[in-house]
Amino acid sequence: MEKIYIVVAETKGTDGEFYSEVFPCKTSQDAYDCACGLIADMAETMDIADDVNPETDWVVGNDDWWYRVRIDDFNL
Numbered sequence: 001m002e003k004i005y006i007v008v009a010e011t012k013g014t015d016g017e018f019y020s021e022v023f024p025c026k027t028s029q030d031a032y033d034c035a036c037g038l039i040a041d042m043a044e045t046m047d048i049a050d051d052v053n054p055e056t057d058w059v060v061g062n063d064d065w066w067y068r069v070r071i072d073d074f075n076l
Helices: 028-045
Strands: 003-012 018-025 059-061 066-075
Touching: 003 028, 018 028, 028 059, 028 066
Parallel strands: none
Antiparallel strands: 003 018, 003 066, 059 066
16 A cells, blocks of 8 residues: 655744644655754754754754654555
């Protein structure tokens, strides 16, 4: 059975607004790479890259903002 993998990125910005994005992927490896890349990019943007391991830390932030990613898979 074929699957599709969806990477969901959710954030609460420093302005208090909530946002989400979805990224479809064909393989679990592609989804994992996407999720790690998204976290790495956010960590770099927020100047916390030295404190984050993108392979395991899929939730980053503090009381003022947060960013998290997850992978959902669906059978086709």
